[in-house]
Amino acid sequence: MSESNCWTLAEQVIGNSDRVLLYGVPGTGKSYQATLYNLEEKQEVVSTTLTEDGSAMELRGHFIPNEDGSMSWLHGTAINAWLKGARFVVNEIDHASSDVLTFLYSILDDKQFAGMTLPNREQTFVKPSKGFNVVATMNGNPDSLPEALADRFPVKINIDKIHPSALKKIPKKYRKACESMSLIQDSARRTSIRAWAEFNRLSKFMTEEDSAKVVFQSRYRDVLDTIENTQAQDDE
Amino acid sequence: MMSKNDRQVQLTGMLYPEILDNKEYQVSLGEQNAHIDRDNFTATTLVDGFCECELKTTQELVEFKKPYEDKFRKVLDTNITFGSWSHKTSDKPINHASNVRKQVMYREMFKLPPFQGVKVKKEYLNRAYNLHRHYRASWNIHNKERKKEHDKQQENARYKWKYQSRGRVSQEVKHTELICYDIIHQSVISWLQMEDTPVQQMGQLLSVAHISDAHNAKSFVNALISVLNWCSDDEHDTTEAFVNAEMQLALKVLHKSITGRWTKLEAKTFVDLMRTDAVKYSIDYDNSLSFAYEIVETFTKGFVKLTYTELLRRLLNLMQVLDTITNYQEECLPWNVVGITTLKRGYNKPIKRLGALYQSLCEGNFSKYGKLQPKSLQQAKVQQAMTPQYYQSKGVSDQISDAVNELMKGDKKINERAGRHRWANVSFLQGKLDKDLAGKLKVRKQRPSDVGAVPRYINRWVTDKQVFARKRTTIKGGTVAIDCSGSMSFNASDIEEIVNQLPASHIVGYSGKGQGKKDDRPEGVIETFAKNQRAITSYDNTYICENDYYQNYVDVPAIMWLSRQPKPRMLVSDMEVVAYAVRPDGTDSHTYVHNKELRMYCEELCRKHDIIILKDVDEAKEFAKSLGKR
Numbered sequence: 001m002s003e004s005n006c007w008t009l010a011e012q013v014i015g016n017s018d019r020v021l022l023y024g025v026p027g028t029g030k031s032y033q034a035t036l037y038n039l040e041e042k043q044e045v046v047s048t049t050l051t052e053d054g055s056a057m058e059l060r061g062h063f064i065p066n067e068d069g070s071m072s073w074l075h076g077t078a079i080n081a082w083l084k085g086a087r088f089v090v091n092e093i094d095h096a097s098s099d100v101l102t103f104l105y106s107i108l109d110d111k112q113f114a115g116m117t118l119p120n121r122e123q124t125f126v127k128p129s130k131g132f133n134v135v136a137t138m139n140g141n142p143d144s145l146p147e148a149l150a151d152r153f154p155v156k157i158n159i160d161k162i163h164p165s166a167l168k169k170i171p172k173k174y175r176k177a178c179e180s181m182s183l184i185q186d187s188a189r190r191t192s193i194r195a196w197a198e199f200n201r202l203s204k205f206m207t208e209e210d211s212a213k214v215v216f217q218s219r220y221r222d223v224l225d226t227i228e229n230t231q232a233q234d235d236e
Numbered sequence: 237m238m239s240k241n242d243r244q245v246q247l248t249g250m251l252y253p254e255i256l257d258n259k260e261y262q263v264s265l266g267e268q269n270a271h272i273d274r275d276n277f278t279a280t281t282l283v284d285g286f287c288e289c290e291l292k293t294t295q296e297l298v299e300f301k302k303p304y305e306d307k308f309r310k311v312l313d314t315n316i317t318f319g320s321w322s323h324k325t326s327d328k329p330i331n332h333a334s335n336v337r338k339q340v341m342y343r344e345m346f347k348l349p350p351f352q353g354v355k356v357k358k359e360y361l362n363r364a365y366n367l368h369r370h371y372r373a374s375w376n377i378h379n380k381e382r383k384k385e386h387d388k389q390q391e392n393a394r395y396k397w398k399y400q401s402r403g404r405v406s407q408e409v410k411h412t413e414l415i416c417y418d419i420i421h422q423s424v425i426s427w428l429q430m431e432d433t434p435v436q437q438m439g440q441l442l443s444v445a446h447i448s449d450a451h452n453a454k455s456f457v458n459a460l461i462s463v464l465n466w467c468s469d470d471e472h473d474t475t476e477a478f479v480n481a482e483m484q485l486a487l488k489v490l491h492k493s494i495t496g497r498w499t500k501l502e503a504k505t506f507v508d509l510m511r512t513d514a515v516k517y518s519i520d521y522d523n524s525l526s527f528a529y530e531i532v533e534t535f536t537k538g539f540v541k542l543t544y545t546e547l548l549r550r551l552l553n554l555m556q557v558l559d560t561i562t563n564y565q566e567e568c569l570p571w572n573v574v575g576i577t578t579l580k581r582g583y584n585k586p587i588k589r590l591g592a593l594y595q596s597l598c599e600g601n602f603s604k605y606g607k608l609q610p611k612s613l614q615q616a617k618v619q620q621a622m623t624p625q626y627y628q629s630k631g632v633s634d635q636i637s638d639a640v641n642e643l644m645k646g647d648k649k650i651n652e653r654a655g656r657h658r659w660a661n662v663s664f665l666q667g668k669l670d671k672d673l674a675g676k677l678k679v680r681k682q683r684p685s686d687v688g689a690v691p692r693y694i695n696r697w698v699t700d701k702q703v704f705a706r707k708r709t710t711i712k713g714g715t716v717a718i719d720c721s722g723s724m725s726f727n728a729s730d731i732e733e734i735v736n737q738l739p740a741s742h743i744v745g746y747s748g749k750g751q752g753k754k755d756d757r758p759e760g761v762i763e764t765f766a767k768n769q770r771a772i773t774s775y776d777n778t779y780i781c782e783n784d785y786y787q788n789y790v791d792v793p794a795i796m797w798l799s800r801q802p803k804p805r806m807l808v809s810d811m812e813v814v815a816y817a818v819r820p821d822g823t824d825s826h827t828y829v830h831n832k833e834l835r836m837y838c839e840e841l842c843r844k845h846d847i848i849i850l851k852d853v854d855e856a857k858e859f860a861k862s863l864g865k866r
Contacts, residue, residue, distance in 0.1 A: 176255055177252070177255060179258075180254035180255045180258065181252055181254070183254070183258075184254060184260055185260055186262075189250055189263065218248055219250065221248060221249070221334065222248065222249065222250045225252075225338065226252045228338075228377060229252070229255055229338065229341050229345075229373075231377045231380065232338075232341075232342065232345065232373035232374070232376045233255070233345050233373075233376065234345070234346070234376065235380065
């Protein structure tokens, strides 16, 4: 997918489609842009990042002690987003534990069928409000997701370019190296755009070599060489 | 010396060809043959751990020498300083693997410009173009942004941002090294083990390297020569025993502990040794004093067991090849030959020459160079001593140059290569052939032999048993064209001697005159001196001599005439060929063309038409004798 396409498509689709999956190498700005594109007026954004150790409780809700000494129910992030009609941004969806995965199947159902009874004293029945939509992000390929979960995202966009706004923050002399080195699938060779942003910040008051050393560690020479190689190229 | 395989390879030193086309590459780690395959999006990188080269910083060098200076200041009671002159130091860490990776990237960044009409293979042109790639990359790094700014500010300004040397660009490129020092040491040592200079092996290594690598190899060879010079220059005694004794003395002094007791003589010897290239080299590259001496000792005492004289011969031969290579590389240094207008096109001619050199070195068979012998000369099986000087093998560097010229030949039309020119209009004249040579040809058509079918000389049975007759297959003859221009400086008796030596030959002389003389005489003449067993009585009576034809201008017409005559064909000429110069509109410019290209063109014509070149009349006489004796 070309540079204009992946982000242009994402911009057109997010907010207009209820369930969108953005996938691709880390550090391209997927999560960040997911919280910005096409929000309705006063629409909230609820974000969560999944890990293998996470539980469905965080998404669904749980009891917490209250001032009376008894327990009261607190909605989890997903239910909150349902009820508020917010944008629910699920980061690292491929890292969901089996517990979370079971809950996600319900949350990501088609809006007209979706609904669940919460396990609180009132046994509240909740349904997604108008405006609710989900943007999930992951590194790697959606083939690694369970079929049922992958099927719940009819729109999948491969983000193979760093978002232009993120790149703009990197000075011109590093930009090409940053872009090339940050989009590599092979994690052993990839650098992250966050590292580049930090490298840029540090190099304003440290030497370029020292900043590269602290940020890129053992690969600092490769980074410096690549920067030099981009400068050595003829202008296109 | 640690071998590459023993080294623990650090997995740093990654290539990022992604910057070339924004596609992801599968990059594998390697220790050799770093390359990028743009078609399959794969690459092999050379990891940093491959290179363990180190050079002292200037400060470290000073500290290394200080204890010696202190010690010998005391012993000799004079102010001793060794200085850092002609030492190789580097204040930056050196990593040749990194330079190789850059080279690999630059090769993809800067494609080889199109070369037309060359016989040199693309791979060698690519190797030759590497130096310019480095220059262009370095220039871009230092100047690209500044040039943009300059162009923006001074759009219509008269002065343009030049592509020639800017700041340290040229120095940076000139000092870029690709080959580790221990590889250079190992290579030179292996080259020295061969009796004949291994030109191909040298070519394979140095054609992928930079000019500074060739200079590094030269420094090493120079250090070894310096050892032999040190050991043999005393009172010009160069006997093996003397050299060996001096060698042992030097080693003893260099190995002696600095804390020991030193005599004044030893100290003086040490101080002198410290100032030699051999010891300086050992300090720089091996952190020792006797590295170069030990290498020489390995060759003379180790399994190779060379005499000092033989080792010196091999070293000097290596140096000759290395000098040739660096000379060609110097011609290609981009800042000398590239201008702003040629930035995109590159600089084809010197690149072609360097590519031709690399191809000649890597693929050439130098036994055939010197000069290619014409077929008839090979078949004549002339003794080595009788081989015309023109075809006798030359020094290595001359042979390499010949090989390069061979490859560059035909690159352009001769009129373009040598400058616009024309040859004289030639008149064929019959000399006064008053002398009858028939008597000289009265030889038996058959000669006795001890093998055959029908006995003819039965009387010989009682003596040498050669009763059969064998027909003579050759008869002294052929065709000879003699360059009668002034540069040949011969006299009438010389010509007559040749005629006498080759009585069955058709012999002509040729010569021309300048354009300035407006008379009815022909511009050039080819005059018969001998034909059909008759010859001129005296050269002084020939048209050429009587009319003062003492210039050239007819070389090619003479060669072309000779090419149509019976073999063996001989051209007696010093090959100082000259043609009339012509203006672009085709009119005569009343000057002349005399250059290497023209000479090479004529030599090529001779080779093509199986014409034997004899450099002067003396050689012609000798050669005629050798033919006559067969």
